[in-house]
Amino acid sequence: MAVEEAHEIHTVKDTGTLQDIPDDVTLRRKVPVREQLHPAQRVSIDFDEAHNQELLDTISYNFPIKIFTDGSKLDGGEVGSAAVVYLPNGNKVRLKTKLGRTTSVFIAELTAIESALLWLTRSKWRDNAIIASDSLSSLKALQDRNNPDPTVFSIHSALKNLRQNHDQHVRFTWVKAHCGIEGNELADQAAKEAATQRTATCNNEFPISFAKHVIRLRTHQKWQEEYELESQNSQIAKWFATIDEIEEFRKQVAVSFEMTQILTRHGYHKSYLHRFKITDDPLCPCDDSSIQDIMHLLRHCPIFGGARHDHEMTCNNLKINPYKINELLTKSEPTTTFTQLIKTIVNRLKNINKT
Template identity: 65%
Template sequence: MGKATRIFKKLAQFVRPTWGAHPENISLIYRQVIQPMFTYAAGIWGGATRYYCVRKSLKAFQRQFAIRAIRAFRTVSAAASIALAQFVPLHLAIDEAREIHEVKSSGVLQDIPSDITLRPKVPIKEQLHPANRVSIDYEEAYTQDDIDERTQNCPLKMFTDGSKLDGGEVGCAAVIYLPDGKTTLLKQKLGRTTSVFVAELTAIEVGLRWIASSKWRQNVAVASDSLSALKALQDRSNPDQTVTAIHSVLRDLRQNHGIDVSFTWVKAHCGIAGNEAADQAAKAAATKKTATTLNEFPISYAKYTIRKRTLASWQAEYESETTNSQISKWFHTIKDIGNFVKRVGTSFEMTQMITGHGYHKSYLHRFKIVDDPLCPCDDTSVQDITHLTQKCPVFANNRFEHETICNNLNINPYDINELLLKETPIESFINFIKTIVRRLKNLNNT
């Protein structure tokens, strides 16, 4: 394990020149360069994170980036700085990469039954020869008039949709409008691990296969509200098995039946009758009391499931960490911190308030920089974050303005999670904190 520590120190020397960059650039460098370096080939060596000394070295290394990213004092703990920077702890990121590698290798995800396996990619040798692949383009339709105009030269019209309900049920459907005025409805219930993307593609495949097996030999217009599915079909080399199957059906329709298929993207839920019918049919298919088809999971499902487990582990570490006493007063969960950072970002002033490491005398006294922790406002109160924000008479006017705004909206002036619900209160709070930090040095010097 000493070798791992030496490697981390070498990496720290290698990336040290980047530490003078802007905090946003530090975050970008970490996420796009540093973390991928550490998670590379984690499937082979990632098990080393079970050793305490490795986790300690990783945390110490990551802390240097986190502190610079949030512009914090260098005395802020690793756990607090990493949480506020929203960097997934390195040892958890490595474990996550290792688990994803194992899923790709074995095709099995431990969270689901073993008979549901990883959705495979189609090998190049099993794909259609490039000369036989059909090039696909699509038009766009935003209203009923648009789709009528786009499909007027196609006697056969097909609307497709895939749906995943809140309960996890998945279904797909194709609604086919025949030239004689009749309608054919095709529905399939899919496995709960199927993504909406795959459901949308499956709906197109089901509809095209029905047309290929029917007696109709006229051009077909396919309308879908899934832009990602249509773009995947545009990629002639896409290895997804459903995309490959659709290309095979399209080739068969064109060469053996003389049928050309055109595609149109339609805007969802804007009153287009065929799209609304397909949407309702897909939802009905998801709740059918029948056996499911396509009992596979895409790698995106595995990544989502493993990331949920990673975040749960991070939350458990955050709750058990004793050095998070100040930041945990403001945020109880990692998700709360993420909401704050996404909405407000980080700044030198806000970081001092959240971490409790700043220019206030209770902090300076801890490190014997000043003789006492008392606030000059009365020489009896300890000058900490709570005193400055809620009690110190020096900032009474600013405090009154902020509390008035919050009271008018029935919001706790010092609960960040409540403040984030409205734009005006959180802006008022940020300005209040910035005023305190910027005036604090002069106050203490007096």
């Protein structure tokens, strides 16, 4: 499956399209080196930081045009970007753009800055401007003079155009979100409104990260379906209902010889050994009548009563099932006592069974 996943990602990069996505929504590609600005023409960008309205007012005092930008992705998947322009005459201009559902918040934030600069280029206003964004990642992306992202390239080109053709300079500042800065709050509201507009979307592209995410989900679903088909005869499936549970278990519990024996039910217990005629019978020496399988050893065998009592008391105090792994993983303490119980059983079993 990993090979198939890698092949599908390569195909997306080659064709620019993604299965189950409309053909007019294409891969977002980097700007080729030959099309990028000459290094001498690239604009160096720095930004200030404003954690409140008072500090922002100080930073922006000498900039007659103040622009606030924001991008938003709603729970339903709708995406929008917006810029709110404060003009020297006291008027405000709101620029809203509805973006495709495959657009990331990062790209939405950059698109808002791009929209503001393109509007500034077309407008009659030639005062210097300051752009305030609450997206630190976007501002850092703009600082990279060699960034091949198409929106970053467009922003750099617009800044160069404003400076060379209009002698208009733009300063950037990061603002803390949702801390009472009026312009930022208005931009946030406008971006959400843009996301829900009943208009055609712009920027119908998907980043390669989106493609990888979709392909990974598809691979995971296929893996889960195959796991369910094979679960009827699988010992592992008796412990884990889903692939997600296995992955979570592997994150939290170190793989060990003892744990492998318990989960696969292949080990030193007599019900397993008897299948291969290594022991005369499958019975546990604790009473010479109970089948010595994994569940007997874990839940009933009096030989391991002490370790079992510690584990079950821990689980009872936390109100979780002592033998449901997905519940055990929600707390570290029962996971530890379960692991200790398993190690106690496996490490003593050979001597107990004299095998």
